[in-house]
Amino acid sequence: MQTSILHCTTDTPLYEAAKHMADRQCSSIVIMENQQAVGLWTEHDALTINFSALTALARPITEFMSSPVHTAPQQMLLSEAALFLNTHKLRHLVVVNETGHPIGILSQTDIVMNQGLEPYLRLREVQSVMRPDPLVIQGSLKVTEAAHQMRILKQDAAIIIDNHQMGIITERDIVSFIARQLEDMPVMEIASQPVLSVDESTPLINARDLLINHHIRHLVVRDNQGIISGLLSFSDILVGAEYLYLSDLSDALAQRDMALVRSRQNLQLAERVINSSLEGIIITDADTRIEFVNPAFTSLTGFTLEDIAGKKPSVLSSGRQDSAFYDQMWQSLKTSGYWRGEVWNRRKSGELYLELLTITAITNDEGVNQHYAGLFSDITHMRENEDKIRHLAYYDVLTRLPNRRLLEDRIKLAIRHAHRETQQLAIMFIDLDHFKQVNDTLGHALGDELLLNVAARMTAKLREDDTLARLGGDEFIALLPNINGFSEATNVARRLIEAVSAPYSLQGHSFRIGCSMGISLYPDDGNTPEVLIQHADAAMYRAKHEGRNTYRLYQADIDRKARDQLSMETALRNAVETGEGLYMAYQPLVRRDNKQLISAEALARWDHPEHGPILPGKFITLAESSGLILPLGKRVIDLVLEDMARWRGAGKKLVPIAINLSAAQFWQPDFVATIKQKLHDNDIPASLITFELTESILLNRQADGTALLQQLRELGCGIALDDFGTGYSSLSYLHNIPAHSLKIDRSFIEALDHEENNSRTIVAAISSLARELGLKVVAEGVETEQQWHLLGNYAIDFIQGYLIAKPQPQGQFAEHLSAR
Numbered sequence: 001m002q003t004s005i006l007h008c009t010t011d012t013p014l015y016e017a018a019k020h021m022a023d024r025q026c027s028s029i030v031i032m033e034n035q036q037a038v039g040l041w042t043e044h045d046a047l048t049i050n051f052s053a054l055t056a057l058a059r060p061i062t063e064f065m066s067s068p069v070h071t072a073p074q075q076m077l078l079s080e081a082a083l084f085l086n087t088h089k090l091r092h093l094v095v096v097n098e099t100g101h102p103i104g105i106l107s108q109t110d111i112v113m114n115q116g117l118e119p120y121l122r123l124r125e126v127q128s129v130m131r132p133d134p135l136v137i138q139g140s141l142k143v144t145e146a147a148h149q150m151r152i153l154k155q156d157a158a159i160i161i162d163n164h165q166m167g168i169i170t171e172r173d174i175v176s177f178i179a180r181q182l183e184d185m186p187v188m189e190i191a192s193q194p195v196l197s198v199d200e201s202t203p204l205i206n207a208r209d210l211l212i213n214h215h216i217r218h219l220v221v222r223d224n225q226g227i228i229s230g231l232l233s234f235s236d237i238l239v240g241a242e243y244l245y246l247s248d249l250s251d252a253l254a255q256r257d258m259a260l261v262r263s264r265q266n267l268q269l270a271e272r273v274i275n276s277s278l279e280g281i282i283i284t285d286a287d288t289r290i291e292f293v294n295p296a297f298t299s300l301t302g303f304t305l306e307d308i309a310g311k312k313p314s315v316l317s318s319g320r321q322d323s324a325f326y327d328q329m330w331q332s333l334k335t336s337g338y339w340r341g342e343v344w345n346r347r348k349s350g351e352l353y354l355e356l357l358t359i360t361a362i363t364n365d366e367g368v369n370q371h372y373a374g375l376f377s378d379i380t381h382m383r384e385n386e387d388k389i390r391h392l393a394y395y396d397v398l399t400r401l402p403n404r405r406l407l408e409d410r411i412k413l414a415i416r417h418a419h420r421e422t423q424q425l426a427i428m429f430i431d432l433d434h435f436k437q438v439n440d441t442l443g444h445a446l447g448d449e450l451l452l453n454v455a456a457r458m459t460a461k462l463r464e465d466d467t468l469a470r471l472g473g474d475e476f477i478a479l480l481p482n483i484n485g486f487s488e489a490t491n492v493a494r495r496l497i498e499a500v501s502a503p504y505s506l507q508g509h510s511f512r513i514g515c516s517m518g519i520s521l522y523p524d525d526g527n528t529p530e531v532l533i534q535h536a537d538a539a540m541y542r543a544k545h546e547g548r549n550t551y552r553l554y555q556a557d558i559d560r561k562a563r564d565q566l567s568m569e570t571a572l573r574n575a576v577e578t579g580e581g582l583y584m585a586y587q588p589l590v591r592r593d594n595k596q597l598i599s600a601e602a603l604a605r606w607d608h609p610e611h612g613p614i615l616p617g618k619f620i621t622l623a624e625s626s627g628l629i630l631p632l633g634k635r636v637i638d639l640v641l642e643d644m645a646r647w648r649g650a651g652k653k654l655v656p657i658a659i660n661l662s663a664a665q666f667w668q669p670d671f672v673a674t675i676k677q678k679l680h681d682n683d684i685p686a687s688l689i690t691f692e693l694t695e696s697i698l699l700n701r702q703a704d705g706t707a708l709l710q711q712l713r714e715l716g717c718g719i720a721l722d723d724f725g726t727g728y729s730s731l732s733y734l735h736n737i738p739a740h741s742l743k744i745d746r747s748f749i750e751a752l753d754h755e756e757n758n759s760r761t762i763v764a765a766i767s768s769l770a771r772e773l774g775l776k777v778v779a780e781g782v783e784t785e786q787q788w789h790l791l792g793n794y795a796i797d798f799i800q801g802y803l804i805a806k807p808q809p810q811g812q813f814a815e816h817l818s819a820r
Contacts, residue, residue: 005094005102007032010039014049014064015057017041019179025215027107027172028092031065037094037102039065043171044091046178047151050144057181071096074103081106082238091235118205121237126207127200129237130221130230134159139167139188146187147174157218157231160191167191168218195220200229207232280355282374288312291371300355300378302348313374318352320344329359333372337361342379353380396470398448399455407469407477411529414481418522421482425522426489428478429536430458430496433514433548435474442509449506450513457499462492477533486521486553493517493551501549514549516540525554569626571608572619576631581607584639585807586657588816589778589800592791597816598798599656599690602640603807604632624662633665637675640689641682643810652817658690658720663697672711679715686716690740694722698737706736713738720778724766741797742770746781749801752790760790767795 007030008017017029021043031039041061049064050056072081072093081093095104135155137146139162146169150158160167169191177190197220198207207219211234221230255272274281280297284290289312293305301316308315321344332339339359346352355376362371394406402410411427418425432454439447451474458476459468467479478496483489500515518539526532539554546552575581586600606614623629640657648654665671679686691712698705709719721742744766751759763779770777779791782801791799805816 005030005105007037007102008061009033010060010062012061013058014061015178015181017061018046018057018175022172022176022179025172026105028105029061030069030094030102030105031061032102035101037069037071037096038062039067040069040092040094041065042092043175044156046171046174047147049147049174049178057178069094071100071102072106073098086238121205121208122203124204125200126198126202126204126219126221126232127230129204130200130232131155131236132230134220134228134231136161136228137169137187138162139165139191140186142184143174143177143187143190144184156233156235159195159220159228159231160188162186162188165193166195166220167193168195168220170218172217192216197222197228198232199224204237208234208237277375279375279377282313282376284313284372284374286369286371288372300347300353300376301345307348316345318344318346320352333359333361337363343376353378354383355379396472399452399470401455401459401476402467402469404469404471404477407467407479408529408533410467411479411532414479415522415527415529418481419527423482424485424524426478426480426483426486426492427520427522427532427536428480428489428493428496428551429518429520429533429540430476430478430500431516431540431544432474432500433516433544435513438511438513442507446507446509450504453504453506454500454513454515457502458496461495461499466492477536486519489519489521490551490553493519497549497551516543516548517551518543518554519551520554565622568608568614568619569622569628571610572606572622572626572628572632575606576623576628576635579635579639581609582635582639583607583809584636584643585809586643586813587800587807588805588813589658589798590804592779592796592799595799595804597655597819599658600813600816601658601692601800601807602636602660604636604639605807605809624664629662630664630668633662636660637678641678641684644684644688645682646810647814647817650814652814654688655817656688656690656718658692658718660722661691661693661697666693666697666705666708667701672708672715675712675717676715687718690718690720692720692722692743695724702736706738710738713740739775741776741778742766743778743780743800744796746801749779749781749787749791750783752787753784763791763796764794771795 006020006024006026006028008020010031010033012031021027021029028040028042030037031041039062041064045064045066070084070088070090070093072084072095074095074097076084076095085091085093091107093106094102095106097103135149135153135158137149137158137160139160146158146160150156150169150171157168157170160169165188167188169187173190173192182190196210196214196216198210200221200223210219211217217233219232220228221232223229274294277294277296280300281292281294282290282297283292289310290305290308293303293308298304303315329339329341337360339357341357342354343357344352344354356379357374357376359372359374361369362373364370394403395401396403411425414425417423435447435450438450451470455468455470455476458478462468462478463480465481469477469479471477478492480489480492497515497517501512503510503512518536518541520526520532520535520539522532525535535554539552543550543552583605585603585605587603588597589599589601590597604616604620606616606619608614620629620632623632637659640659644654644657668674675689676686679689713719718741719737719739721737721739723745724742744763748759748763748766752763767777776797777795778798778800779787779796780800782788782791782799782803784803787801788799788803808816
């Protein structure tokens with residue numbers, strides 16, 4: 001019961017009393033006068049209030065209270081109180097002392113939580129006691145009308161539905177509404193959300209615990225199709241449990257009457273009930289000497305009544321509980337007549353077992369203890385299962401090594417100890433080399449056996465205080481506390497690598513594997529488990545990249561470069577996906593003889609959101625290494641075609657634009673079809689697009705590449721060979737490729753200024769060969785007037801370089817188109 005009574009005086013305004021109840025989360029308030037209870041106002045009484053008139057809320061509580069007050073003496077048994085409440089259709093009783101002064105309030109909720117109804121609640125489902133066809137109210141309905149419906153239909157709660165939202169309104173919500181003195185409003189605005197629900201087949205014990213744990217008083221009940229079928233509250237549980245209790249009691253009495261008719265002995269029914277119980281029962285006299293045990297007791301302990309009659313229950317003692325434990329038990333029995341808890345006892349065979357024990361003191365009419373009854377069940381297996389579950393939460397299922405959760409806990413403790421003692425510790429991140437190959441070729445069963453062997457080998461090489469944990473897959477982490485510098489950690493690393501690398505012979509297969517290992521040290525490389533593991537992981541990946549089957553210590557500068565690389569890759573990925581920061585620059589190509597603009601090369605440019613312009617050589621290399629080169633190439637083509645369409649729309653006369661192709665783009669199966677579709681969508685003639693590619697793209701697939709280039713030529717696109725002279729430059733390759741021009745690499749053009757090298761001879765040879773093959777020749781990278789004049793000595797058709805113009809954004813390049 002609630003021992004601290006919420007009370008008020010007779011002249012207390014209604015809203016103020018409601019506010020006290022809402023603040024204390026109480027379901028009732030006692031109205032006191034001259035230290036006597038003269039009335040009671042409960043949440044249920046709130047349904048009778050007319051909320052449309054706010055002045056009513058300020059009237060004295062005496063106009064609304066229930067009187068007289070139903071009371072119960074403090075000596076009344078809980079079961080008697082439950083029966084009294086149920087019989088008189090009450091929800092509250094004021095508990096009074098010998099002088100009639102209120103000392104507490106007993107509610108239906110208190111009884112459900114404390115009456116010991118668990119056996120009934122475990123055996124019954126929600127549908128057996130739920131309130132079917134609950135009151136459902138539209139959320140737009142006013143609070144006054146909702147309360148009226150609840151009062152008329154005698155409902156303490158209603159489900160609120162509004163635009164696919166569901167809430168629940170209870171008498172307690174009405175009390176809170178009164179306390180705030182709000183004007184009448186849609187009921188959905190004061191409804192509680194979200195609403196918890198249970199299935200009809202849910203055990204009542206689970207539903208009761210859900211109500212208690214969430215501090216709520218009602219649950220929505222759904223059928224097996226998820227449709228609302230009922231409502232469940234503490235009062236429903238109490239009424240249902242009382243009904244079930246009375247039903248069971250009625251059956252027991254009927255059986256007893258039948259037994260009385262047959263044998264005229266009142267004890268027979270009780271003996272049968274006790275003897276059929278699956279829980280052990282032991283009865284002692286007032287001096288705790290054993291008088292009776294049931295068959296279940298003998299089955300659970302191995303002791304018969306003949307073995308222990310006249311002895312004390314200490315004959316079962318395991319010795320695990322000290323005298324203080326038993327002193328507390330008997331003190332509870334003396335003060336409350338009841339004790340419940342877990343006890344370790346010993347069977348006749350000597351085996352220990354854990355039991356859930358309930359002891360009740362049985363008194364005569366004068367209240368003198370005459371017997372003690374103990375009821376217990378063996379929960380050893382239940383506790384073992386709990387221990388198994390707890391073990392699974394902290395240990396790897398396969399290897400039985402600690403998992404990440406337990407490892408992090410141990411690292412935290414090790415860090416605290418190392419900090420306190422000014423010591424170092426090491427974290428070693430271990431990843432097996434080529435384990436996936438073993439798994440894929442020899443099967444997962446052998447892979448699991450291999451992991452067990454690896455774990456055993458590494459454990460044997462670690463110290464007693466070290467911890468080896470498995471993160472999952474083929475990843476392990478070793479914690480080495482209290483080490484003297486990195487040399488001790490590297491010695492352990494070499495021992496582990498040597499152990500893992502030794503030959504394995506499993507299921508008839510002999511093979512070797514290795515492991516890559518990264519090491520981080522506390523406090524040099526971090527002071528938290530997360531940072532130390534992260535840094536060890538980074539060092540492990542460096543060990544993999546630098547040869548495998550070795551170890552590497554964490555280095556902050558290398559990790560910083562890796563993070564910068566990841567940040568740059570993420571930014572580039574965003575730029576490729578959205579186009580933000582990416583744009584095209586165009587470098588003109590002019591005739592050698594008159595400097596007339598004849599075409600331009602499209603060059604991708606990127607403005608990083610933080611670092612500004614990024615050199616093409618850097619971000620293109622990043623795109624190739626990160627797998628972004630293909631989407632970047634598609635974005636470049638789209639940008640070029642958009643710029644050309646923009647120029648045409650502005651009345652500019654277009655010139656052919658050269659687009660550089662990567663190998664990934666060129667070898668896409670639908671490349672030619674995609675280009676054809678893009679040209680059609682942007683209404684750009686194919687003759688205005690030239691694709692530049694290096695000779696290395698076609699090196700290993702010359703026949704296939706030539707066929708693709710031929711398709712591009714047939715479409716109308718131009719083909720240019722870029723950086724010619726720096727690759728293999730096969731003459732047969734040059735003869736067969738359907739190109740219309742080649743570009744002499746800038747390295748030869750830069751060297752023209754120096755007479756002592758052979759660049760002039762190479763330029764002469766390349767230009768003459770191209771002229772004989774009918775190819776136009778472009779000299780790229782021309783930056784000086786001297787280079788311009790020297791190129792006049794050779795068969796050079798077009799010039800490209802800073803001497804003519806630097807790469808220009810589309811707006812600036814459009815001026816060249818206008819000038820042309």
